[in-house]
Amino acid sequence: MAAVVVLMLAVAGVSSAATQTYPNRTLSGGYQAGHFNDVWDLTAGDMTLSFTYNANGLSDAAGGHAWAELGVRSLAWGGDFNPGGSGTVYTYPTITVxxxxxxxMDVGDVIVTNDGTNVYVTYTLDSGWCMTESHLAVSTSLSGIPQTKTHNPIPGQFAYGNYHDPCATSDTFTIPLVDIGAFPSSTLYIAAHAKVSELATGGLCSAPGMTAYGPLDHYEGVAGAWGTAGSAVATWVHPSWPSLAGAAWISTAGLVENPDPDSWRRFSGSFEVPGIPLTGGATVATSDNAEEFYVNGALVGSDGEVQGPFADNQEWNTLLTYPFTPVTGANTYDFIVRNYSWPGGVYANPTGLLFCLDYSYLTGRTETAWGDGTRFTSKGNWAMYITYEPTATSVNGSGVWLATDYDWTPGTFGPDPVGFPSLDLDDKLILQRQGGQGEGAYNLPGVPPAPGNNHRIWWDRDGVDPWQNPATANTGGIYQVVITLHATGATTGTAYMNIRGLDQGFEVDGNWNTIELTPAGMTFTGDMEHLVVFYGLYGYGATHSVTFSGITVTQ
Structure with missing residues (x-):
């Protein structure tokens, strides 16, 4: 006979899951215990521990008794049966300097985080700045950061670094703690260096007064014969056309000159880039009906059929982005816009252009930058390092587990007399956070006023008398159990247990047909970021055995 047991360890916010299956464990004799080597972080996501518990090897002979356990405990302390004691949990904060x-001059941030496996250092640059180099040193000692004899750091010798072309506005380094010999309690010294450049931006949007050509009754390229230049004007805007902040719909006339045939128009302009241009310049544009976009005479992109036969897919309804790279100094841009032939008049077949163009460049100003901290030297070089220290928290307790017990009456597991079922409470299943504790340790949703007045803690393996709840009888020693746990912090959590589909609870008002304090559970403590699955059996006075099978952890 067997019992299926499921423990769920939960932290909200994790949607994906991974499953680990462990080998079966049969425990026998007077004492046997152990644990699996995988380390689980309860604060990292929802976690379900499921297993089948076979209790039928327990002996109810006179002078003998035994207890079985399976649950989670802190990796660093507690032991594999009735884990307890105390320990220290070290947690690293997320810091921003x-x-x-x-x-x-504050040009950005350096953000440091630590998940117990890696330390992550992220550079983020403020608007108006970017970096061409980033160098990082992380060590468990200040002397581990490369320095000259006079204690000036040497960024070129730092273990981690990147060169950025184009100039970057962010960079993240991931450093495994084992690579730097760090322990959970280690203080880390971090030197975050960057070479930064001042960044400027420019741009313009479509507006009346821009240079305009046409309309023509045929297509001409950007260098074609467009005739005399004129000025763009604000054109009539169709109610279905999109808008763009800062930009106006423009054309060569307020109302299209001849709406029925195909017609082409060209809109031109220039802009100046006074520094070193960066990639990533872009134009957001649309037209009625199709457009080609040029920078410095070269085609950057198009939408719709500007040349040849057309299919009217209402391209005017979409704003497209055209990335381009300008040059230092003067730059030109051109749009060639086609209005598809369509009968119906000026309001049925209008035309226009809408766009905004932006670009970025380096002004030529460069600076050395460091993450704000303590200076390596009091004079001269102002380079700095960050001291990254964990917070130590003392914890009493090591986890939570399913603890089993049974009636101390010899022969309790024997069958009831045929035809005469009796109130025979054989098995006891409780949550436990400290060896030796009983029902009185439950404290969720509140402390039971009379712990002995409980529901679904004691179970009958065989028949049921007329006054007994049949839901807790005829179990055959098989108990489907679900224990739900939640990490409320790095060292604290909550636990609830459901058995055979029923929540545990406590009687408050004396009406045993109802359960007032339910679902019942408890808080527990331990190192929530470093938990292992443990199992154990302790007995005396006879040979006892239990089997845990199908042990699975899902997170």
Missing amino acids: ALLAGQS
């Missing part, structure tokens, strides 16, 4: 250029 300014990235300082020229000693005092």
Whole structure:
């Protein structure tokens, strides 16, 4: 006979799941215990521990008794049966310091986090700045950061670094803690260096007064014969056309000059890039009906059929982005816009162009930057390092588990007399966070006023008398159990247990047909970020055995 047991360890916010299956464990004799080597982080996601518990090898002979357990405990302390004691949990905070250029100018942030496996250092640059180099040193000692004899750091010798072309606005380094010999309690010293450049932006949007050509009754390229230049004007805007902040719909006339045949128009302009241009310039544009976009005479992109036969797919309804790279100094841009032939008049077949163009460039100003912290030297070089320290929390307790017990009456597991079922409470299943505790340790949703007045803690393996709840009888020693746990912090959690589809609870008002304090559970403590699955059996006075099979953890 067997019992299926499921423990769920839950932290909200994790949607994906991974499953680990462990080999069966049969425990026998007077004492046997152990644990599986995988380490689980309850704060990282929902976690379900399921197993089948076979209790029928327990002996109810006079002078003998035994207890079985399976649950989770802290990796660093507690032991594999009735885990307890105390330990220290070290947690690293997420810290953010300014990235300082020229000693005092805040140009961004350095963000440091630690998940117990890796330390992550992220550079983020403020608007108006980017970096061409980033260098990082992380060590468990200050002397582990490369320095000269006079204690000036040497970024070129740092273990981690990147060169950025184009200039970057962010960078993240992932450093395994084992690579730097760090322990959970280690203080880390971090030198975050960057070479930063001032970044400027420019741009323009479609507006009346821009240079305009046409309309023509045929297509001409950007260098074609477009005739005399004129000025664009604000055109009539169709109610279905999209809008773009800062931009106006423009054309060569307020109402299209001749709406029925195909017609082409060209809109031109220029802009100046006073520094070193960066990639990533872009134009967001649309037209009625189709457009080609050129920068410095080269085609960048198009939408719709500007040349040849057309299919009217209402391209005017979509704003497209055309990335381009400008040059230092003067730049030109051109749009060639086609209005598809369509009968119906000026309001049925209008035309126009809508766009905004932007670009970025380096002004030529560069600075050395460091993550704000403590100076390596009091004079001269102002380079700094960050001290990254864990927080130590003392914890009493090591986890939570399913603990089993049974009636101390000899022969309790024997069958009831045929035809005469009796109130025979054989098996006891409770949550436990400390060896030796009983029902009185439950404290969720509140402390039971009379712990002995409980529901679904004691179970009968065989028949049921007329006054007994049949839901807790005829179990045959088989118990489907679900224990739900939730990490409320790095060292605290909550636990609830459901048996054979029924929540546990406590009687409050004396009416045993109802359950007032339910679902019942408890808080527990331990290192929630480093938990292992453990199992154990302790007995005396006879040979006892239990089997845990189908042990599976899902997170």
